[in-house]
Amino acid sequence: MVTRELLAPRSIQVRTLRAAIFDVDGVLLASPHERAWREALRGFGESEGFTTAMYQADVAGKPRLSGARAALEALGVPDAAGRAVAYAARKQKRLEELIAEGAVKAFPDALRFVQAVADLGWPMAVASSSKNANEMMRSIRLGSGQSLLDIFGANVCGRDLPRGKPDPAIFLLAASELHVDPFQCFVAEDAPAGIKAACAGRMEGLGVARKNDAAGLRTAGAEVVVTSFDDIAVEELAEGRLRRRPA
Ligand SMILES: [Mg+2]
Structure with a gap:
């Protein structure tokens, strides 16, 4: 019998996550x-x-x-x-x-999840290529009185970089500002280009399929695809693993 260990390449690395990077539009905010x-x-x-x-x-x-x-x-x-x-x-x-006109709204499941990850004590960053992301996040107030932007330790939204997603530059910059190895970060993204960027930067991709577009996120390389952050098992995340909550 051939075991999994014999088939696995010798160089394979076990991933233990300990930091989170979030895209903004379509992930945290229903932005217009x-x-x-x-x-x-x-x-x-x-x-x-x-x-x-x-x-x-x-x-x-x-x-x-x-x-x-x-x-x-x-x-x-x-x-x-x-x-x-x-x-x-x-x-x-x-x-x-x-x-x-007030057309920006936060996804309630995203606010719950961001708070849960913050409660784990994990470093967290926001990384949107949009130059409007900061203003939009500042407009969302949390129960604590903070704005949504205040909860993140690093913010690389709207930075001028030579290349946008699917190039990993923006996520690598976020990991660097969090002082965490990219391999220990997961990236929550709703766009295939963002998932490709995460994978290209050796990060784990969490696909957030809010528009019946899970297949494109899987094809792009997402490790886990959910329609709501409520489907992520926070207890597993506390152990460094990105998994769906058992049905
Ligand atoms: Mg997006």
């Missing part, structure tokens, strides 16, 4: 990015084709200009690269209007 992208398309004559599936696959998690270009390309708009600047600017304007 997708709506702003869609509404900003009016005038480009292509708003029909802008679906949630396309947004998740091509736009979510990317820096603004790359996202604009990817969306226009996916929609077959001529001169996508040239028109991306104008589209990105219109999207930003619409997003700021939506934030001012």
